[in-house]
Structure formats: C-alpha cells, structure tokens
Amino acid sequence: MSYHLIGISVLWLFLYGYLIIASIDFGAGFFAFYARLTKQDPLINRLISRYLSPVWEITNVFFVFFYIGMIGFFPDTAYYYGSALLVPGSVAIVLLAIRGSFYAFENYGSKNNIVYLFLYGASGLLIPASLSVTLALSEGGFILKQDQTVSLDYWALFTNPLSWSIVGLAIVSVLFISACFLAFYATRAEDHAALKLMRTYALFWSTPTIIIALTAFIYLGQHNERHYQNMMDLWWLLALSIAFFMIAMWLLYRGRRYGLAFVCIMLQFFCAFFAYGIGQYPYILDPYITIQSSVTSSSMGFALVVVFIGGMCLLIPSLILVFKLFLFDADYVKGKK
C-alpha cells in the first residue's frame, strides 16, 4: 500500500473517531442548555459532567491530530485550505476556545451561569456547523485559484443548497448521536429519569437526521456528479448504513439494549462516512488537490507511519485504561467514586 492510501485511511478513521466522540460532547452542550431552559437540568447535568469532564481534552486532541496529520501527509492542503479559510477558521478557533474553557471553569461556578451555559450550548452547534463547511468546500467550486492567490467565494458558498444541507446534517447528527450515547450512559448509571429524557431526544432527532442526509445526497448529485456516481456504486455501504439505522431505531423504540443501539448508530455513521470518503477519492480538494499529487515525500511518509505505529502502541493501552476507569467502572458512573 502506498503512503497516500495509508495516510488518507488513517486520517479518515481519525476523523470518524472525532465525529463520534465530538458529537457526544457537542450535543451534550446543547442538551445541557436546553434542559436548563425547560427546568430539567438536575436530571442530566450531573450525568454530563460525570462523563465529559474527564475526556474533553482527549476529544480536542483528536481534532488536532487529524489536522496536523493532514498537513503532514498532504502538505498542499495547508496552502489551499489555509489561504481560503483564514476568516471562517479563525471563527472556529474562537468557538473552540469558548468551549474548551467551559470545562475548566465549570467546576468553579460557570455551570450555573446562564450566559456561559448558553455559549456552551450554542458553540456545541456552531462548531460542527463551521467545521462541516470544509466538507462542502472539498466538493469544488467554492475555493478559487487565480494566478498566485487562493480565495474563497463566499457568495457561491452561502447561496448553495449543498453547503446548507451539509451544515444541517452536521447539526442534527450531533444531536442524534449525543442523545443516543447519553441514553446508554444513563442506563449504566441506572439513572432512570435521565434515561427517559435522553431516549425521547434520541427518537425525536432520528427522523430529521435521515431526511437531511437524503437531501444532502440529492444536492450532492447536482453539485458534483462524479462524487455522486461513485457513491452510487457503493450502494451496498449506503444500504448497510440504513439497515443499522433501522436496527438502532427499533432497539430505542423498544427501550432495550441501549449499548447495542449506540453501536448500531456508530456503524450507521461509519458506513455512510466511508461511502462518502471513498466516493470522493482521489480528491481532497476538487479539482486542485488529489491524494496522489499532494502526498509528502516517501521519507516523511515513512517517518510519519513509524511514529503513528509507535504512538498507537502507547495510546491504545492508555485509552483502555481511561475507559475502564470512567466508562465501564459501574461505581464511578453511578457517582459513588
């Protein structure tokens, strides 16, 4: 396997990982705020701070990892996306900053501060919205290169239904994934009131998720025929995705096996996400960057892969330790430790 394939596979896997764990985090922010407005906050806020506080930094590292890895394996991306995204990227930084500081400050009072809670909830929706715009950009037609300058065509971006449907999809998926996970976590904590609330949220957000996903797919067909056709050729992945979605819905509806339901949702997104990614092959930015044209030198590729393997040997055992201590330790989850 060549370095560009190894690189893009690893990065796509990490982006998928970020998608799942960050969605849990982002959605929880929104639910915390919403619950406060509807006076249901005592139910779920304890649950949220129990799980999220120890792991938010890890979530953030996933993002930095993807981004640095991208620049490492495909240095041209830094030039094109970097030049075009100065303003939206900076806005995303500010949002991430607001959110990151919430966790540090929450134990010391900001949790009860409605302004901070609002920022926390709002950033939970705005960050995925702003990050997902890059997916729309990669479809081409928005980033333009004239002579030596790269720029972003804001007008085209904001008037295009594809970009809006991708943003919409990002937001509803975040809420859907998060609600499912928190429902599962509530069963582990044997917190029945929270479970009831989160199950309702999960069921509620499932329908918009599937509708907007289909809408985005249709608009993709209008915007980038090649990508759409490639995805159609991967119809079996899309079908699998829908099948997992159905299973998850059934389990949620019957109110049992929440762990399995969450795994199904992870698989649902895995299939769809990879169908999308493989369909975009070989482009990273249509039509300027392909993975073959932008891949780094082979010596760097080799070094990155070696570091990656070494890093994984260090990280996987440590991550297992974290999960054992915070996610699967029943006493901790129930708040006895």
Next chain:
Amino acid sequence: MGIDTVLWSKLVTGMTLGFHAIFATIGVGIPLMIAIAEFIGIRKQDSHYALMAKRWARGFVISVAVGVVTGTAISLQLALVWPNFMKLAGNVIALPLFMEVFAFFFEAIFLGIYLYTWDRFKNPYIHWLLTIPIVAGAGMSAVFITTVNGFMNQPGGFTMQGGQFTAVNPVQAMLNTATFSKVFHVLSSAYLTGAALLAGIAAFTMLRKGVTGYHKKALKLMMAVVMLFGLLNTVAGDVSAKFLAEHQPEKLAAAEWHFETESGADLILLGWLNAEHQIIGALHLPKILSFLAFGNFNAKVTGLNEFPSDEQPPLLVHYFFDLMAGIGFALLGISVLYFLFALWKKRNEHNKWLLRIIALGAPLAFLGVELGWFYAELGRQPWILRGYMRVEEAATTSPSVRILFFLFLLLYIVLGMVSVLVLRRLFNNNPAETEMEKRAQHAGDKRTGKGAHA
C-alpha cells in the same frame, strides 16, 4: 501584497504565541512540581505535601485548559496566517508536529486519570506514578515544538531544488544544530519559572495572611527547586550564547550591539544608541563577550556589519537579552539569599522584605520567558526560515488578518480575565488551612466508619 498584511500577520502570531507561552510554560513546569510534592508527601507521610500537590493540580487544570485552547489556535494559525511557509516547510516539520500531538494525547489521558483518581488506589505510589507520564508528556511536547523552532533558525535535512525542499530527511531536520541548546534552555527555564511561580504564591500568601506551616514547607521546597534550575538555566543560557556565536552570529551581535568584528570583544550592558549608532551610557566589560561566546578572552567575535543591512535583526533585542539574563541571575540570587537566611540562625528567612522579593520573582520569571522568546524570534528577522524564506514571502495575502488581530486580542483578554477570576475564587474561598482541617475531619469520619463505602 501590502506590507501591512505582513505586519498584522506578525502581530497576530506574536500575540498568540506570547499568550500561549505563559500557559505553555506553566504546562511544562508545574507537573514536575506536583510530582515532587506528592512524592515527598508520601515519603514523609506528611499530609501538607499531599495537599500541596492537590491544590497545585487544581489550579493547573485551569491553566492547561487555556494552554490547550491557545495551542489549538496557534497550530491552526500556522496554516491560516502563514500558508506559504507551511507549503514550503510543511513536509519537513510535519514529523515533530505530529509527534507533539502524541505527546499531548499521552499527557491529556493521564492528566484526566490523575485528577479523578485521588483516593481510588490503596497504594499511594500508584497514584504518584501517574505523574510520570504527565511530566514526560508535557516535557516532550516542549521538546518537539522547540525542534520546529530550531529548524526555523537552522534549517537542515533537505536540499533546495527549484523552490521546493526535496530529499527530505525529517529526523535530521529535527536534530538541527539549534535543537540541543534550545531544548535545554526552554526546559530549564520552564521548570525554573514553575518553581518561581509557586514560591512566589507561597510568599505572597504569607505576606497577606501570616506565616503558616503549610506555606513554609511549600516555600522551602520551591526555593530549592529554583536554585537547582536557576543554576541549570544559567548553564543553558551560556550554551545558547555559544551556539549563537558559532552558528547564528548576527543574532548574538544584534543582542550585544557588537558592530565590528574584533578579537577580545567587550560585553556591553544596557545603554542606548544615538543617530550614528554610537553606544552611549553603557557599561563595558572588557573582553567578556569573547569569553562568553567562545570561552576565550581573545577570541574573534563576528560583528553585525558583516551582514547586509537588509538581513540585520532589529537592535531592540539588546534590551530583551540584557533583561532576560539579568532576571536569570536575579532569580538565582534570590534563592541563594533565602538559603543563607535560613541557614544563618539569627536571620529570619520569612522576614517581610525577603518574602516581597520572592513574590516579585514570579512575575519576573514570566517576563524572562517572554523576553527570551521575543529575543529569539525578533533576532531571527528578517527570516522565517533562516537563509531560505523571508517573513514577507510567507504571510497570507488576505487583508482580513487585521480584523482577526482584534478578534483574537478580545479572546485573549476575556480568557485571561476569566482564568484569573476563577483562580482567585478557587483559592481565596478555600485557604489551605481550612482545607487541611476539613481533610483531617474527613479522615476521622472514615476511621469511625461514617464514610462507609470507601
């Protein structure tokens, strides 16, 4: 392509890094202090030290959050503000950046575990062991990022062909000639600053609330660490200067206002320049510069006039350098003074004046770090990659950077203020003595069986 965009880009980067440096230095320095305190606490069975580790860790979390946030900002800004730099150098510096992410990952995981498992292990050493990956992870992230900075000063590990770097050897690029001295100095100054900060806080609290056993112990421990790393840091600074004399003479010459190449060069302290670049009002130490640069009073030191005028760094860095070195000696002096007073029985090492000076040492140490970085970065001007790429070639062409400067300024003001507020609330409402009593009571409850499940 206006020069303005370049200036605003520099300001955005300088501001972000200057702000990050405060929290990054805390992030590297404090974990070691926590580890030392917890270890001594277990060793001596003295719960004062355990409480120190706990309280420091609690404050540390706040600083880590801001460090992570600003660090994420920098890493994105590298591509957003300097796209041409990343395009050229990205395929050489990607390796250390990638390794740095793993170091963060490692540190983040164990910090999460450490903070939430204070009383979960029967054997206290197991909890202490968790500090090792934290100290190592923080230290390694400083090492990796410093190799990037070293590379910008001493590019190597590639060949330049048609405006592109080819035949890249990333490991050689990391182990460039600047790496050793920089890593040594950055680490030693971070540990020095961490200890000076905690010593300063202990002294400050004693000035306001009176001398207590807890703060006495904290002060003594941290002054010992200040002394150790004050010494190491001076050595590291000397190594850095010798490195510059050999490999980057224009930076040293700019800092020393050393214009003509000569043997037996004088060291010039402070002073100012008139319109004809003559030095006025400075202290001249004969032949000392030659000695500092090469360990030989008669060695020849390259002067700034050897370099074309558009490749000379700004002369302002002279003050940065002098002040930084002054602070280094001052911190070392403070710790020596403290131990002289402590050993000399008739003197009281907790007298008001000494405590005031120690408290002042904390902001001074941070000033030293900032001055050091501004010296190192401005002294590299006009290059972003010394000898290969000038700063104005690297910057973004988007005029929006000006607005972004103000956006980020606002962000840092808010972040800075909120962290100060939170830290004050955290410690002022909960002084060490009260917490000590509470813990004693809690332990008593446990023994009589009230704290059942633990």
